[in-house]
Amino acid sequence: MKRIAIDMDEVIADFHFKHLNLYNKDFSETLTKEDLYGTRLWNIRPHISKEILAYVDDSIFFRDLAVIDGSQEVIKDLSEQYEIFIVTAAMEHPSSFTAKYEWLKEHFPFLTDRNFVFCGDKSIIRADYLIDDSPKNIERFIGQGLLFTAPHNIHETRYLRVNNWQEVKKLLLNDKSK
Amino acid sequence: MKRIAIDMDEVIADFHFKHLNLYNKDFSETLTKEDLYGTRLWNIRPHISKEILAYVDDSIFFRDLAVIDGSQEVIKDLSEQYEIFIVTAAMEHPSSFTAKYEWLKEHFPFLTDRNFVFCGDKSIIRADYLIDDSPKNIERFIGQGLLFTAPHNIHETRYLRVNNWQEVKKLLLNDKSK
The missing domain is CATH 3.40.50.1000 (HAD superfamily/HAD-like)
Structure with missing residues (x-):
């Protein structure tokens, strides 16, 4: 087999649906899936990449x-x-x-x-x-x-x-x- | 490479060193490594195999x-x-x-x-x-x-x-x- x-x-x-929604809510933004074409959320907002990556360190994020x-x-x-x-x-x-x-x-x-x-x-x-x-x-x-x-x-x-x-x-x- | x-x-x-020590202490036995040759602790004490196996379900056992x-x-x-x-x-x-x-x-x-x-x-x-x-x-x-x-x-x-x-x-x- x-x-x-x-x-x-x-x-x-x-993954990205929840991640993007959390980000939009917390940072008062309206980014969409299309904004992530060819890139990652933490790359298009590099000045706060640490905060963006921190969401997934929450033990229950997944x-x-x-x-x-x-x-x-x-x-x-x-x-x-x-x-x-x-x-x-x-x-x-x-x-x-x-x-x-x-x-x-x-x-x-x-x-x-x-x-x-x-x-x-x-x-x-x-x-x-x-x-x-x-x-x-x-x-x-x-x-x-x-x-x-x-x-x-x-x-x-x-x-x-x-x-x-x-x-x-x-x-x-x-x-x-x- | x-x-x-x-x-x-x-x-x-x-694994077996800690497991055997815990078992000996809790069940007042003096089993040794040699008693486990060719077998497992839960096989030589089948009537309490459930209790013996339960040790490793403790999240910090390992x-x-x-x-x-x-x-x-x-x-x-x-x-x-x-x-x-x-x-x-x-x-x-x-x-x-x-x-x-x-x-x-x-x-x-x-x-x-x-x-x-x-x-x-x-x-x-x-x-x-x-x-x-x-x-x-x-x-x-x-x-x-x-x-x-x-x-x-x-x-x-x-x-x-x-x-x-x-x-x-x-x-x-x-x-x-x-």
């Missing part, structure tokens, strides 16, 4: 992120034909371990603990596919990377791109080689 | 385990010639995430967060070597497994065995193929 590794933030968990549309249904379907591993760079935010674990247990109850990986460097992952929004993770992965569209990666052209979970489904459930 | 994945419990962290002799020095030496990843099945005890992370930061300060992996199933790991006390992890690993001697695995004969960190050093620092 082939194996798919799937990132969390911006792929199954809507606990109530919205689920990305379609991810639950499609991953459930995929899990019947593939081994699924959720692989998140949790070591960047050690305080987030428990929140991320509880979020996964709540929203993906059909996956078991053995399907979760919290790591730093994703090049340690052995899988056939990696679905990730980060070009740097795709770059170091041995296997077929699928770049999941997020505002910050919109101009990236080096990797096979999937814009949403329906595209993932179409691509991977039609893969005749597995 | 070749890559070595290294387990935590019974390989760099002395925070003050003793460091296995030689592991710090040898891993430091190895880290000059190999990429080192500490790979622990932390998903078996989700409450242990923070204690395990803090333990690693305290005792292996020369490793960075990117070198840590908390997972369930170690077959997800892509590395050249896996040093682990669990035959089941070695069995599923693609690469060269090295079974690190622990009381429970003493009768296992299927895998290349290392009895201590000096043997690891001798084996891996003499590997001319890297």
